[in-house]
Amino acid sequence: MNWLSNLIPPRIRSFVSEQKEVPDNLWQKCTSCEGMLFHRDLEKSHNVCYHCGHHLRFPVADRLKMMFDGGEYTSHELPEVAHDPLKFKDRKRYVDRIKEAQSKTGLNEAITIASGKMGGLNVVIAAFNFRYMGGSMGAAVGEAIVKAAEIAVRDNATFITIPASGGARMQEGMISLMQMPRSIIAVEMVKNAKLPYIVILTDPTTGGVSASFAMLGDIHIAEPGTMIGFAGRRVIEETVRETLPENFQTAEYLLEHGIVDMVVTRDEMKNTVVNLISILTQTPVNPDAGGSSKKTKKSSGKSKKSGKKATSQVKAAQQAVRSISQNCDDVTGQKKAAAN
Numbered sequence: 001m002n003w004l005s006n007l008i009p010p011r012i013r014s015f016v017s018e019q020k021e022v023p024d025n026l027w028q029k030c031t032s033c034e035g036m037l038f039h040r041d042l043e044k045s046h047n048v049c050y051h052c053g054h055h056l057r058f059p060v061a062d063r064l065k066m067m068f069d070g071g072e073y074t075s076h077e078l079p080e081v082a083h084d085p086l087k088f089k090d091r092k093r094y095v096d097r098i099k100e101a102q103s104k105t106g107l108n109e110a111i112t113i114a115s116g117k118m119g120g121l122n123v124v125i126a127a128f129n130f131r132y133m134g135g136s137m138g139a140a141v142g143e144a145i146v147k148a149a150e151i152a153v154r155d156n157a158t159f160i161t162i163p164a165s166g167g168a169r170m171q172e173g174m175i176s177l178m179q180m181p182r183s184i185i186a187v188e189m190v191k192n193a194k195l196p197y198i199v200i201l202t203d204p205t206t207g208g209v210s211a212s213f214a215m216l217g218d219i220h221i222a223e224p225g226t227m228i229g230f231a232g233r234r235v236i237e238e239t240v241r242e243t244l245p246e247n248f249q250t251a252e253y254l255l256e257h258g259i260v261d262m263v264v265t266r267d268e269m270k271n272t273v274v275n276l277i278s279i280l281t282q283t284p285v286n287p288d289a290g291g292s293s294k295k296t297k298k299s300s301g302k303s304k305k306s307g308k309k310a311t312s313q314v315k316a317a318q319q320a321v322r323s324i325s326q327n328c329d330d331v332t333g334q335k336k337a338a339a340n
């Protein structure tokens with residue numbers, strides 16, 4: 001306390017000290033429109049800017065809560081792998097980078113495996129955390145994808161991957177590149193068991209991740225504005241010596257070119273995925289378990305309404321599947337025309 005605070009009457013002093021306790025991260029700026037976003041409103045909108053609709057990065061824990069029924073799911077331990085197999089060191093030692101990433105995110109690795117129900121149907125999700133070393137794929141991540149696929153096969157569940165990654169983890173050299181074929185084999189395992197495999201592409205999906213399991217889904221869904229590609233824009237422009245279109249490597253551009261099947265906003269994501277799983281597995285959705293994650297007892301009138309909502313959702317999903325096959329036909333048609 002200095003001489004000035006001693007002069008302030010006690011009541012006012014308590015008011016001033018209370019104000020000091022207000023955390024400084026109540027507001028954040030939208031990275032697209034620079035509008036100010038209040039943290040509580042942002043939480044409600046699932047990290048989507050309520051000024052311009054820009055999809056900001058979404059913490060994995062919040063995303064899983066949004067996806068699973070009632071926000072409930074089981075997290076699975078990640079398989080043990082040898083840390084720092086190459087004893088790699090650049091400006092920092094790789095082991096130190098790992099420790100830093102772990103303390104920053106509170107996670108063991110750049111991936112989380114979770115299983116639970118969506119719309120009452122069994123689902124296993126492997127989701128990437130971009131804040132952990134740019135969501136890069138090393139041995140641990142590759143091993144985790146294999147484990148997640150094995151759980152999906154064991155539980156007769158739909159397998160969903162949610163990549164957000166800069167690509168392979170360069171500190172693991174060739175070992176990180178080996179995770180590309182390994183993750184592909186994991187996906188094959190799910191497909192051989194005749195289970196659906198869905199990829200939800202989130203910003204950014206690049207490098208070795210986009211060149212392996214992330215492009216092998218039965219259905220590819222992307223969030224609006226997601227950056228999806230292999231090499232960076234500048235590298236491509238310098239190599240081919242051409243100026244690329246403005247929206248190159250965005251979800252919308254890839255939708256036009258048949259690589260992405262659907263671009264779906266975050267608030268529609270769960271319903272869309274649930275309906276797709278229902279169609280792919282030919283299992284009806286449990287309307288009480290689907291839709292929102294709020295648990296409420298419904299009167300008979302209301303449950304009828306939710307039943308109606310479920311039918312309209314199924315219709316919407318069927319429409320989506322039709323538009324996907326239409327897209328595929330268009331792209332094959334264009335390819336054939338180009339070949340001729």
Ligand SMILES: [Zn+2]
Nearest residue numbers: 030033049052
């Ligand atoms: Zn915005």
